[in-house]
């Protein structure tokens with residue numbers, strides 16, 4: 026038996042228990058899965074001018090006013106897209122790939138940082154990555170090592186205007202979350218800033234509003250430091266994008282339902298809800314953050330179009346599209362609580378199991394917590410207060426997966442045991 030778990034997804038495989046290899050869905054469940062070009066000639070001059078100009082303004086005006094002014098007047102904002110250099114880290118991820126494509130489509134000069142072996146479990150070669158990120162300047166480097174990353178940017182020979190981070194731990198494990206969601210993301214801020222970046226766009230997650238998991242704490246720590254940097258240095262602005270659930274996190278049961286299997290959910294299937302968003306729509310929203318003045322120095326929760334959907338509603342939609350009679354399995358949430366308490370005990374004896382215990386908590390979190398804005402006035406999740414963006418609906422996505430399968434929507438699973 027193996028348990029595979031990462032943020033937004035949790036998979037329990039059992040060769041014996043067929044029921045476990047069926048999908049159990051809450052917000053994000055799959056199988057027993059809780060789903061969970063450039064002006065090289067002008068570059069040096071424009072860089073030094075921009076930095077000097079930024080400092081002057083910060084000295085003479087209040088910090089907030091300075092930031093607002095810089096956001097509209099910082100030199101990169103007045104340049105043509107082809108002259109704006111955008112560094113994308115996490116460029117090979119599910120969202121990162123689409124962000125690179127969208128930025129290239131909008132005519133920016135995109136520098137996509139990638140590993141020599143990228144993708145889920147390093148399945149992509151350098152050539153695969155070059156083909157996938159066609160149109161971008163691919164920079165093979167190491168975001169986990171600040172010196173290496175800085176050397177890579179130095180070798181570019183021109184400054185960076187904007188950094189977009191779509192980095193994320195592929196496993197959601199404790200140490201990897203701190204290494205990627207915090208340290209590597211911070212390296213990209215420091216390196217980008219050193220080479221002139223004036224704006225940082227961060228792909229975060231809506232669930233950091235209620236941080237109970239290590240990857241959420243790691244993301245929040247970086248968010249806080251990014252905002253702190255922006256308040257101290259008028260030359261740097263930010264947009265923090267906190268999306269709701271991605272399509273890939275909700276599609277794990279589509280093919281099973283198509284094959285006549287039941288749809289599995291926790292509780293009554295109404296414990297949580299989300300406004301699912303496609304990769305393309307989120308990439309478009311992230312690309313908007315490069316120049317949109319109303320997105321400067323903002324935390325931006327964002328969901329897809331339409332109403333919020335519970336797992337029950339997602340299941341009903343799926344049965345209707347598949348032309349099958351609804352057939353649900355409702356699993357008490359207490360099953361998750363029991364599994365977590367066992368894992369918490371085990372980790373006291375076997376500290377090496379800390380990731381397994383963390384994955385259990387991630388599963389529990391996505392089984393019961395909505396991916397919607399948490400209204401500070403009521404303490405409740407609010408679909409109405411969760412902004413919508415884009416045009417791709419979950420219904421269309423389900424219909425496509427029923428026709429064509431889940432290709433391109435693979436989850437980066439990590440086998441724990």
Ligand SMILES: NC(=O)c1ccc[n+]([C@@H]2O[C@H](COP(=O)([O-])OP(=O)(O)OC[C@H]3O[C@@H](n4cnc5c(N)ncnc54)[C@H](OP(=O)(O)O)[C@@H]3O)[C@@H](O)[C@H]2O)c1
Pocket residue numbers: 032033053061114115116117118119120121139140142143144145147167168169191192193194195205228229230231267268269270271272274437
């Ligand atoms: N899934 C959801 O429903 C959901 C909802 C809201 C928000 N989010 C957030 O969205 C963000 C991005 O998600 P995603 O699904 O696009 O992530 P993903 O597909 O797992 O991509 C992660 C990216 O980070 C890079 N990365 C990871 N570990 C690395 C390492 N050690 N060294 C260098 N690069 C490394 C990966 O590079 P390689 O290709 O080389 O591995 C990849 O480019 C995450 O912060 C997540 O929390 C997800």
